[in-house]
Amino acid sequence: xxxxxxxxxxxxxxxxxxxxxxxxxxxxxxxxxxxxxxxxxxxxxxxxxxxxxxxxxxxxxxxxxxxxxxxxxxxxxxxxxxxxxxxxxxxxxxxxxxxxxxxxxxxxxxxxxxxxxxxxxxxxxxxxxxxxxxxxxxxxxxxxxxxxxxxxxxxxxxxxxxxxxxxxxxxxxxxxxxxxxxxxxxxxxxxxxxxxxxxxxxxxxxxxxxxxxxxxxxxxxxxxxxxxxxxxxxxxxxxxxxxxxxxxxxxxxxxxxxxxxxxxxxxxxxxxxxxxxxxxxxxxxxxxxxxxxxxxxxxxxxxxxxxxxxxxxxxxxxxxxxxxxxxxxxxxxxxxxxxxxxxxxxxxxxxxxxxxxxxxxxxxxxxxxxxxxxxx
Amino acid sequence: xxxxxxxxxxxxxxxxxxxxxxxxxxxxxxxxxxxxxxxxxxxxxxxxxxxxxxxxxxxxxxxxxxxxxxxxxxxxxxxxxxxxxxxxxxxxxxxxxxxxxxxxxxxxxxxxxxxxxxxxxxxxxxxxxxxxxxxxxxxxxxxxxxxxxxxxxxxxxxxxxxxxxxxxxxxxxxxxxxxxxxxxxxxxxxxxxxxxxxxxxxxxxxxxxxxxxxxxxxxxxxxxxxxxxxxxxxxxxxxxxxxxxxxxxxxxxxxxxxxxxxxxxxxxxxxxxxxxxxxxxxxxxxxxxxxxxxxxxxxxxxxxxxxxxxxxxxxxxxxxxxxxxxxxxxxxxxxxxxxxxxxxxxxxxxxxxxxxxxxxxxxxxxxxxxxxxxxxxxxxxxxxxxxxxxxxxxxxxxxxxxxxxxxxxxxxxxxxxxxxxxxxxxxxxxxxxxxxxxxxxxxxxxxxxxxxxxxxxxxxxxxxxxxx
Numbered sequence: 001x002x003x004x005x006x007x008x009x010x011x012x013x014x015x016x017x018x019x020x021x022x023x024x025x026x027x028x029x030x031x032x033x034x035x036x037x038x039x040x041x042x043x044x045x046x047x048x049x050x051x052x053x054x055x056x057x058x059x060x061x062x063x064x065x066x067x068x069x070x071x072x073x074x075x076x077x078x079x080x081x082x083x084x085x086x087x088x089x090x091x092x093x094x095x096x097x098x099x100x101x102x103x104x105x106x107x108x109x110x111x112x113x114x115x116x117x118x119x120x121x122x123x124x125x126x127x128x129x130x131x132x133x134x135x136x137x138x139x140x141x142x143x144x145x146x147x148x149x150x151x152x153x154x155x156x157x158x159x160x161x162x163x164x165x166x167x168x169x170x171x172x173x174x175x176x177x178x179x180x181x182x183x184x185x186x187x188x189x190x191x192x193x194x195x196x197x198x199x200x201x202x203x204x205x206x207x208x209x210x211x212x213x214x215x216x217x218x219x220x221x222x223x224x225x226x227x228x229x230x231x232x233x234x235x236x237x238x239x240x241x242x243x244x245x246x247x248x249x250x251x252x253x254x255x256x257x258x259x260x261x262x263x264x265x266x267x268x269x270x271x272x273x274x275x276x277x278x279x280x281x282x283x284x285x286x287x288x289x290x291x292x293x294x295x296x297x298x299x300x301x302x303x304x305x306x307x308x309x310x311x312x313x314x315x316x317x318x319x320x321x322x323x324x325x326x327x328x329x330x331x332x333x334x335x336x337x338x339x340x341x342x343x344x345x346x347x348x349x350x351x352x353x354x355x356x357x358x359x360x361x362x363x364x365x366x367x368x369x370x371x372x373x374x375x376x
Numbered sequence: 377x378x379x380x381x382x383x384x385x386x387x388x389x390x391x392x393x394x395x396x397x398x399x400x401x402x403x404x405x406x407x408x409x410x411x412x413x414x415x416x417x418x419x420x421x422x423x424x425x426x427x428x429x430x431x432x433x434x435x436x437x438x439x440x441x442x443x444x445x446x447x448x449x450x451x452x453x454x455x456x457x458x459x460x461x462x463x464x465x466x467x468x469x470x471x472x473x474x475x476x477x478x479x480x481x482x483x484x485x486x487x488x489x490x491x492x493x494x495x496x497x498x499x500x501x502x503x504x505x506x507x508x509x510x511x512x513x514x515x516x517x518x519x520x521x522x523x524x525x526x527x528x529x530x531x532x533x534x535x536x537x538x539x540x541x542x543x544x545x546x547x548x549x550x551x552x553x554x555x556x557x558x559x560x561x562x563x564x565x566x567x568x569x570x571x572x573x574x575x576x577x578x579x580x581x582x583x584x585x586x587x588x589x590x591x592x593x594x595x596x597x598x599x600x601x602x603x604x605x606x607x608x609x610x611x612x613x614x615x616x617x618x619x620x621x622x623x624x625x626x627x628x629x630x631x632x633x634x635x636x637x638x639x640x641x642x643x644x645x646x647x648x649x650x651x652x653x654x655x656x657x658x659x660x661x662x663x664x665x666x667x668x669x670x671x672x673x674x675x676x677x678x679x680x681x682x683x684x685x686x687x688x689x690x691x692x693x694x695x696x697x698x699x700x701x702x703x704x705x706x707x708x709x710x711x712x713x714x715x716x717x718x719x720x721x722x723x724x725x726x727x728x729x730x731x732x733x734x735x736x737x738x739x740x741x742x743x744x745x746x747x748x749x750x751x752x753x754x755x756x757x758x759x760x761x762x763x764x765x766x767x768x769x770x771x772x773x774x775x776x777x778x779x780x781x782x783x784x785x786x787x788x789x790x791x792x793x794x795x796x797x798x799x800x801x802x803x804x805x806x807x808x809x810x811x812x813x814x815x816x817x818x819x820x821x822x823x824x825x826x827x828x829x830x831x832x833x834x835x836x837x838x839x840x841x842x843x844x
Contacts, residue, residue, distance in 0.1 A: 087443075089480040092728075102729040122742075131719040132743030145743035147719070147750075155746060156753050156833055167809060168834055171802045175838055179796075184633075184686065184737045188745070188839045195742040248444070 006283040008356050009238055011227060012108070013220075013264070013288040014133070016245030018087065021293035021309045021339065023257055025074055025326070028055045032296075032329035040253045040298045054326070059258040062269035063312070070320040073374035075311040075348055077327040079341025083292055083307040087248070090291035095134035097346055097365040107349060108239050109138030110364045111357060121236045122198040128223040128242040136241060142191075144198035150226040151206050154199035172196060205233035213274040220244040221267035228274045231284065238357070247290060253302040264288075285315035285356060285375075289345065295337050296329055307338035311348055313374055317356075323372045344369050351375060382406040384792045386413065388682045391844040392630050393417050393673060394462025396695040398763060399770065399789060414673045418500065418666055420461035426454070434706040440577055441485040446711040448485025448725050452492060453714035454706045456694045463669070467499035468492050469690060470629050472724075474622075475510050475542055476732035477519040479725050487515040487580055488725045503622060503663040504613045507543065511605055514566035514580035520730065523565040525558060527590040532558040537730050539612070547641035548617035549597060556594040561605040563589030613663050616655070623654035623668060630672060632684035633736035650677040683794065683843040686736050689720035691844060692748045700755045701763035716751055720744045740842070748842070753833040756790075759825060767832070768825050776814045777824070779807035786831045795840045803834060 023040065027033050028047050047055035048064045056064050066072040080099050084090055096103025108125060116124045122142040127133055129147070136143045146153045155172055159165050176192035179185050209229040215221040223242040230237050244264050249256050268286065275281035293309035308327050314320070327339040334340065347369035350361035355375035362368055383399075386406045390397040394417070397405070405413045416422060431454050432439050438454070441447030459465040472495060482488055491513055498506045510516050511534075517523050520534035535558030539549045563585045570578040594603045599611050612618055624645055628634040631650070635643050645651045653675070654668050661667040672678050687695070693716045697703040703713065717724055721744045727733050758764055767789050771777065774785060783803045787793050795803070813824035835841060 084481070085483075087480075087483075092480065127743070130715070131721070131747060132741060137741060137743075139738070139741070142742045145746065147747065155749055156837060157750060158754055158757055159830060159833060164830065167806060168830070171806050171834060172837055175799050175802050177798075185839055187737050188740060188842060191740055191742055191745050192839070195746050198742065199746075 007236075007238065008358070009231060009240070009284045010352060010357060011240045011284060011286045012135070012242070013268070013286060014129075014135075014241070014243040014245075015247050015260075015264070015288065015290035016087075016091070016243050017248035017290070018090075018292045018294055018305055019247040019290035019309060020249060020253065020257060020303055021306070022296065022303075023057060023253075024060070024261070025076070025310050026055045026057065027053060027326060027329070029053055030329060036297045036329065038298065039300050040303060042254075054322075057258070057261065059262045060265050062265040065269070066272075066314050067320060071316060071318050072312060072314040072320045073318050073372070074322050075313070075343060075372060075374075076322060076324040077308045077339065077342040078289070078311045078324070078345050078348065079292065079308045080344050080346070081341070083338070083341060085292065085305040085307065085338075087291060087305075092134060094289065094291055094345060097349070105138045106133070106135040107364050108135045108241065109141045109143065111239060111353070111359060112136070112143065113138055113141050114359050114364070115238055119194070122194050123201050123230070123235050123237050125239040125241070126198075126202065126227070126230055126237050128226050128240070133241055133243070136239075142194040142198060144195070144202055146202070146226060149222065150202065150229055153202055155196060169196065201235055202230060205229040205235065208233045211274075212277045213270050215270045215274075216263070216266045218263040218267060220263050221270060224267045224271040225274075228271055231275070232278050232280055249294070249302045250299070250304060251302040253298070282316040285313060285318055285352070287348070287352060288312040288314075289348075293339055296334055296339060297337060307335060308341040311345065313348070313352070317375065319374050319376070321374075323374060343372075347371055380788075380792070382410070384682075385410060385679060387791060388679070389413065389417075389673060390462070391691075391695065392466075392678075392685070394466055395456065395691060395698050398699065398701070398766065400766070411674065414670065417463035417673075418670060420464035420500075423460040425461070426458050430454075431706055434708075435710060438706065441489075442577065443479070443483045443485065445479070445485075445726075446715050448479065448488060449714035449718070450706060450710050451485070451489055452724050453694075453710065455492075456690065457697045457703050464496055464499065467665070467669075468495035470626070471495040471499050471506070473629065473727070473732040473735075474625050475516070476727040476730055477515050478723075478727045478729075481519055482515055484515075484580075485725060486577060487518075490579065491515045492725075500666045500669065501664070503658070503665055504609060506665075507538075507609050507613070508606060510542075511538070511561065511564065511609065512582040514582055517564065517566055517582070518580070522561055525562050525564070527562045527588050530555065530558050530562065530590075534558065534561060538608075541637065541731060543612045543621060544615060544617045545621040545640050546638070548615065548621075553596055556596040556603070557608050559590045559592070559594055560596070560603045560608045563587070564605055616659075619655035619658040619663075620651055623651050623658060626654065626668060626672060627651060628735065630669075630685075631678050632681045633686055636734050636736075636738070637731060647677055650675065683840065685844050686739055686842055687844045688733070688735065688739060689717035689722035689744070689748065690724060692720060692752060693717050695844075696752045696755050699763050700758070700761040701766075702761045716747075720747045720751070745842075749837045752836040752841075756832045756836055757829045759829060764829065768828055771828050772815050772821070772824075776812055776816075778812050779810070780804050782807045782810075782813060782828065782831055786828065786835055790832060790835055790841070793835070793840055795835075795838060799838050799840060803831065803838075806834060807831060 026047055042057050046058045049055040050067050093099050095106050097107050112125045123144050125136055125143045127136055127145045132145050159168050176189045178189045206229050215225045227240045289311045290309050294303035294306040324343040346365040349365050350369050351371040353359050353361035383402055383406055386402045435450050438447045438450040520537055521531050522534040525531040532554055536554045540546050565583055567581045567583045591602055597611050657667045657671045771785055810827045813827055815821040815824050
């Protein structure tokens with residue numbers, strides 16, 4: 001099994017909507033935190049201190065466990081210059097590493113092309129989400145996109161009776177055969193057959209999988225379970241991608257933030273335990289990011305779009321600890337009321353590309369950025 | 377009763393000038409006549425508008441959705457699915473492609489929806505007037521930074537895109553023209569935006585600030601004087617390149633796929649005489665869009681272009697929902713439905729850039745192809761939907777169906793679609809596996825209905841079905 005060969009694998013968890021940095025890694029001794037967070041501040045009694053300065057909210061308890069094991073790297077003040085504070089533009093920048101223009105290639109799509117230029121393995125990257133994330137999109141690079149349950153992945157999922165289904169998919173395959181010189185029809189054929197092959201390969205994963213862990217019944221947990229299934233099936237997948245949200249907590253923040261993070265961290269806890277029980281954890285790291293943080297001062301029940309955020313990287317091979325500096329909360333140091341980013345996200349990507357996936361980061365993130373020391 | 381050719385031609389017209397139509401509607405329209413239908417489509421006021429109060433009743437948050445998806449998308453999808461003025465809605469979508477602004481920067485769906493409403497009202501009218509309105513549209517001003525375009529410090533974003541993407545196309549002006557056009561639009565801005573919190577929402581309003589306008593002499597495309605923005609637009613529309621550029625856009629959108637816009641200065645149109653004819657109608661009518669559309673829809677180049685256009689995600693989703701029926705009211709679940717085009721690569725109200733969406737084969741990747749096929753197949757396989765029941769009813773009325781009949785009838789009712797012989801052979805072989813379908817007993821009728829929907833699912837999964 002390929003998983004036994006321990007090829008390094010990256011799992012990305014995208015926290016869509018702008019996660020509130022201040023309530024995720026809480027500077028609980030800083031009076032400016034209490035001053036600015038009259039409505040949505042988390043009381044000290046509900047904070048799990050990770051050291052004398054910072055704590056995680058109780059509802060992120062599984063992350064505290066990873067921290068205590070020394071396997072959680074917290075990157076502080078992450079962002080980039082002139083943060084646009086728009087969900088879509090920000091997410092685009094994270095996906096394409098192009099801050100000044102609209103990029104056409106996703107950074108992980110470029111990684112897939114680097115790993116598999118001849119398209120020999122159409123499941124080199126597998127995405128669990130409603131659509132092909134821009135981070136994975138590069139024209140002509142196949143990526144398997146699982147929109148629902150992995151068990152139902154493929155074309156025409158609601159034709160279920162096995163004989164019918166096989167007949168119909170065989171026909172699909174024959175109807176999509178290449179037509180030389182036909183341009184668009186040929187391109188459609190290749191794309192259709194790539195997707196069909198991906199589905200064919202992935203469908204074995206659930207049947208090979210023996211569950212040893214009970215995953216919670218949440219959408220993020222079922223995505224992570226799908227990732228575990230594919231990873232454990234040893235199909236040569238190097239990049240996994242999934243998302244959860246929306247973290248866009250303009251109003252009613254506290255219950256929302258608690259629910260979202262409970263779901264994410266409990267799901268991740270089950271996922272990591274599952275991989276460990278199958279001896280398949282030490283070649284996996286998880287990158288967890290959000291497109292921006294949120295405004296320092298709350299708006300009475302929530303928080304508006306901000307700039308700098310926290311990014312997490314964790315896994316058995318990750319050197320835990322704080323990286324970078326928590327941006328100052330002092331009013332004169334804020335930019336339009338927001339924490340000023342002091343770590344470029346492309347430096348985190350570069351570290352992972354260079355030290356973990358072993359590919360040259362420069363052409364992938366469009367330049368050289370300072371790396372962080374969370375990987376050997 | 378209309379013959380097959382009339383139905384096929386009417387289906388083509390309705391796929392392109394609208395979002396498809398049920399067979400009942402096609403028959404009624406074919407009986408009325410092709411040219412009469414074109415005239416009706418060109419006169420949207422003859423049909424009732426979409427009822428916004430129904431939207432308010434079911435999805436109150438979609439009326440003024442602020443910056444939040446999917447409520448902006450719900451609003452737009454409700455109009456697209458429910459409209460009885462299909463060409464008006466299609467033209468609004470056309471201008472949304474060409475004069476593209478997006479929520480990624482605007483961060484305010486209220487403003488984007490207001491712009492779509494402008495395209496609905498003026499999209500078939502005079503292009504010169506539309507260009508002037510969009511130059512004064514606060515959403516566009518903000519999107520292209522014209523509020524940062526000052527008499528003392530020129531910002532060329534709007535001036536450049538006006539020439540490159542909205543009117544002439546690259547290669548038909550100089551850098552000096554960009555500069556001079558930008559100078560002419562200094563002082564064209566909007567009133568101070570009132571912050572959304574804590575006051576609620578206020579619409580943005582155009583404002584002309586004479587003190588911020590550079591009133592000096594400008595030279596633009598051979599004209600010299602104290603030109604203001606309106607003068608620039610009057611000069612632009614007189615350029616022969618303008619008519620050709622706008623008509624090529626219309627051709628790409630309604631007739632057949634052209635290369636992506638940045639290639640237009642390098643590659644000839646696929647049908648130069650068609651562009652010439654449209655451009656002449658445009659100029660002869662003093663830049664009215666309606667006469668160009670009339671010429672286009674009545675032309676042989678249009679009638680002969682069946683299935684030469686790869687459907688956009690909006691066409692896939694809206695066309696399917698209108699075909700299967702049952703989605704006229706914006707009921708719960710509409711939010712997820714309205715995000716479907718995004719999942720296929722077309723986030724409505726949020727194009728990837730000012731260039732709009734890349735069209736044709738660029739709609740297709742491994743994720744989007746599966747998303748579009750599965751979306752359509754899920755709906756066409758759902759026998760609880762009225763449009764699906766209507767198709768099955770028509771099949772049933774044909775009596776017993778031999779395998780090749782089942783294939784022919786399904787291809788007919790879903791289009792009519794012409795498929796390649798290889799495709800047809802696969803469909804027929806599948807039907808042969810099932811044998812003859814009959815409706816003579818309840819169990820047989822159930823089996824027949826199930827087989828028919830499976831055949832339709834296989835058809836919507838074909839390559840041919842991805843085209844309109």
